[in-house]
Amino acid sequence: MxxxxxxxxxxxxxxxxxxxxxxxxxxxxxxxxxxxxxxxxxxxxxxxxxxxxxxxxxxxxxxxxxxxxxxxxxxxxxxxxxxxxxxxxxxxxxxxxxxxxxxxxxxxxxxxxxxxxxxxxxxxxxxxxxxxxxxxxxxxxxxxxxxxxxxxxxxxxxxxxxxxxxxxxxxxxxxxxxxxxxxxxxxxxxxxxxxxxxxxxxxxxxxxxxxxxxxxxxxxxxxxxxxxxxxxxxxxxxxxxxxxxxxxxxxxxxxxxxxxxxxxxxxxTLSPRGRPDDISAGEVAARLAHGGAGLVVIDVRTAAEREVAAIHGSMHVPLDRILTGGWAPIAEELGEGAVDGRDIVVACQAGIRSARAIDALAASAPTGTALRNLAGGMDAYLAATRSLSRGQ
Missing domain, CATH: 3.40.50.720 (NAD(P)-binding Rossmann-like Domain)
Structure with a gap:
C-alpha cells in the first residue's frame, strides 16, 4: 500500500x-x-x-x-x-x-x-x-x-x-x-x-x-x-x-x-532507579577502592557476562538459583553470620535482574539483612570506576 x-x-x-x-x-x-x-x-x-x-x-x-x-x-x-x-x-x-x-x-x-x-x-x-x-x-x-x-x-x-x-x-x-x-x-x-x-x-x-x-x-x-x-x-x-x-x-x-x-x-518498573534499596555505583566503586569494608557483592549475571567484566571480589550466584532457592544459595556462599552489619549489594548488568533477585531474597533473608541494589548495574559501575581513575 x-x-x-x-x-x-x-x-x-x-x-x-x-x-x-x-x-x-x-x-x-x-x-x-x-x-x-x-x-x-x-x-x-x-x-x-x-x-x-x-x-x-x-x-x-x-x-x-x-x-x-x-x-x-x-x-x-x-x-x-x-x-x-x-x-x-x-x-x-x-x-x-x-x-x-x-x-x-x-x-x-x-x-x-x-x-x-x-x-x-x-x-x-x-x-x-x-x-x-x-x-x-x-x-x-x-x-x-x-x-x-x-x-x-x-x-x-x-x-x-x-x-x-x-x-x-x-x-x-x-x-x-x-x-x-x-x-x-x-x-x-x-x-x-x-x-x-x-x-x-x-x-x-x-x-x-x-x-x-x-x-x-x-x-x-x-x-x-x-x-x-x-x-x-x-x-x-x-x-x-x-x-x-x-x-x-x-x-x-x-x-x-x-x-x-x-x-x-x-x-x-523498567529500571530500578529510585528504589529505596538502591546504592549508587559511585558509592560502591569508592568503597571498594578503599578496601570494601562492610560490603559483600553478589553478581547474579551469567558466567559469560562475568567473563567480559566483573567486580573484583564479587561472588557469582546466578539469578535462576536465587529465584529457585531464595536465600539458601547465598547462605552457602557466605556461611553463617557473614552478613552481620554488612551491605549485601546485588548486581547485574543494568540493575533490573538484581532488583528481581532482591525481591526474591527479601522473604527468606535473615532478619535485618541490608539488601542493596546496584543502581545501573555493571554498566554504571564501569563508568564510575573510570571516573574515579580520571580523578586520581
Missing amino acids: SAPALVDPGPSLAPHRAARFARHLTLPGVGELGQRRLAAARVLVIGAGGLGAPAIQYLAAAGVGRMTVIDDDVVELSNLQRQVLHTEGDLGRAKAESARSAVGLRDTEVEVTALVGRLDPSNALELFRQHDLVLDGSDNFATRYLANDAAELTATPVVWGSVHQFSGHVSVFWPGRGPMLRDLFPEIPDADSIESCAEGGVFGVLCGVVGSAMAAEALKMICGIGEPLLGRLARYDALSARWDELRFAADPDRRPVVDLEEVAVACR
Missing part, C-alpha cells in the same frame, strides 16, 4: 547540497523534490545503540535535516561489536552526545539534538508532536509500547525494529493508515520474558541489516515512495539469509489508546 509523502519540501537546494546528493537527484521517485523533503524532515530516534547507530548514520547521509536522538546510556566496550556509530574514544560518553558528534563529522549541516535521558510518559507526547516521524530502536518492551501509545495519541508514524541473537524484525505503525503494535501484540509482556542482548547475545552485523532497513522505511515515508511496511512484519534470519513476512490487521475489538496511564506503570 503506497502512502503520500510525509513531509512538505523545503527550499531549493544550494549547489553544494545538490552536488552532495547527486545520486538521489537522478533517482526515480526521489529527485530534487524528494531531497528537499528529506532536508525539511524532523526525525526522532529512540536509542543510539545497535539499531539506532546504523539508522542515524544513513538518515544523516541521506540528508535528513533535523534529528533528535534520545538515549540515557553511555558507550561501553561491549557496545562496539555492533554499535558502529561509536568508537573507543567515546567510551564512558553519553550515547546521544556521541551520536551527535559522529553525525557532525559526516555532515555539518544536519542538525542533531542530543537528549541524554529516557523516553518516558512525561516527555513522550511533546517529543512526538515536535517530529514528523519516529524510529524506535529501544531495547525494552515498556519503551516500545510507550512509543506505540504516544504515536496513537499524536498521529505520528513509527518505524519499529528489534533484534535478538540471529534474527530481527521491522514494521511500520502509522495511526490512521494501518494497524499498530497493540494490534499485533495487545499486552505488554513481562520485562524478563525475552533475554536481553547481554544474556542471549546478538550477531553484530544483524543490527546493520535491521537498522538500515528501518532507515529505508523512514526515507520512503518522508519522500512518499514505495510501500511502507504497514500491516506487515518483516523478519530476517541471518543464519539462513532469508527474509519472510507476517501480515496482520487492525483488531476491531481493541480499545483505542486514550492516555499513557497503563504504559506508565510499565515504565516505572
Whole structure:
C-alpha cells in the first residue's frame, strides 16, 4: 500500500547540497523534490545503540535535516561489536552526545539534538508532536509500547525494529493508515520474558541489516515512495539469509489508546532507579577502592557476562538459583553470620535482574539483612570506576 509523502519540501537546494546528493537527484521517485523533503524532515530516534547507530548514520547521509536522538546510556566496550556509530574514544560518553558528534563529522549541516535521558510518559507526547516521524530502536518492551501509545495519541508514524541473537524484525505503525503494535501484540509482556542482548547475545552485523532497513522505511515515508511496511512484519534470519513476512490487521475489538496511564506503570518498573534499596555505583566503586569494608557483592549475571567484566571480589550466584532457592544459595556462599552489619549489594548488568533477585531474597533473608541494589548495574559501575581513575 503506497502512502503520500510525509513531509512538505523545503527550499531549493544550494549547489553544494545538490552536488552532495547527486545520486538521489537522478533517482526515480526521489529527485530534487524528494531531497528537499528529506532536508525539511524532523526525525526522532529512540536509542543510539545497535539499531539506532546504523539508522542515524544513513538518515544523516541521506540528508535528513533535523534529528533528535534520545538515549540515557553511555558507550561501553561491549557496545562496539555492533554499535558502529561509536568508537573507543567515546567510551564512558553519553550515547546521544556521541551520536551527535559522529553525525557532525559526516555532515555539518544536519542538525542533531542530543537528549541524554529516557523516553518516558512525561516527555513522550511533546517529543512526538515536535517530529514528523519516529524510529524506535529501544531495547525494552515498556519503551516500545510507550512509543506505540504516544504515536496513537499524536498521529505520528513509527518505524519499529528489534533484534535478538540471529534474527530481527521491522514494521511500520502509522495511526490512521494501518494497524499498530497493540494490534499485533495487545499486552505488554513481562520485562524478563525475552533475554536481553547481554544474556542471549546478538550477531553484530544483524543490527546493520535491521537498522538500515528501518532507515529505508523512514526515507520512503518522508519522500512518499514505495510501500511502507504497514500491516506487515518483516523478519530476517541471518543464519539462513532469508527474509519472510507476517501480515496482520487492525483488531476491531481493541480499545483505542486514550492516555499513557497503563504504559506508565510499565515504565516505572523498567529500571530500578529510585528504589529505596538502591546504592549508587559511585558509592560502591569508592568503597571498594578503599578496601570494601562492610560490603559483600553478589553478581547474579551469567558466567559469560562475568567473563567480559566483573567486580573484583564479587561472588557469582546466578539469578535462576536465587529465584529457585531464595536465600539458601547465598547462605552457602557466605556461611553463617557473614552478613552481620554488612551491605549485601546485588548486581547485574543494568540493575533490573538484581532488583528481581532482591525481591526474591527479601522473604527468606535473615532478619535485618541490608539488601542493596546496584543502581545501573555493571554498566554504571564501569563508568564510575573510570571516573574515579580520571580523578586520581
